[in-house]
Amino acid sequence: MPQMSQFMSALIASGTILIIILATDIGRRRITTMRMVRSVIAVAVVIAIFVESFPTKGNDISLQLVGVGTGVICGLIAGVLLPAYKDATSGELYTIGGIGYALVWIVLSSGRILFAYGAEHWFTMDLIKFSIDYKISGQDTYANAFVFMSLAMVLTRTAVLLAKMRKLKGRNTGSGQLPQQTVTGASV
DSSP states (O other): OOOOOHHHHHHHHHHHHHHHHHHHHBEEEEOOHHHHHHHHHHHHHHHHHHOOOOOOSTTHHHHHHHHHHHHHHHHHHHHHTSOEEEOTTTOOEEEEEOHHHHHHHHHHHHHHHHHHHHHHHTSHHHHHHHHHHTTOOOHHHHHHHHHHHHHHHHHHHHHHHHHHHHHHHHOOOOSSOOOOOEEESTTO
16 A cells, blocks of 8 residues: 555644544533543544654654644643533533634644645755754654644643533532523633
């Protein structure tokens, strides 16, 4: 079986993660364990399919850790843009994913795809020179950095949702009073 190009790998991996995240988070959605686990499983499957090796020479690990760090930061931003609240009548927990939240995921997914396309078509020689100068062993290192960025982003977003869920469940509604609709957004 011929090896898939870096661009096609990035397109499929980023597109899969983007579709799952947007499908489960955009609009008013109930917070459930399955909802959070589904996106983590999707990223784990993407890793199993697209991470072929784990380069460790030169600055390979550093570049992959930059991907993880970027994913954590972007996951925190996405988490802040996904406000959560407790429904006043049912007591169920919900999030409301809006345009800002969607744009974070769309911009990052598009960036990964554009980088992969550019690496093959626009700046191949510059990337090779950069890789030699900074002791990066090849395209697997870049691909891993982007996949690990996606995983870190999803895991961080999930951790933020879990923190919001715990905070909302822990709030007392008072004795005999109807619970108020409580929102947690940027404050978490």
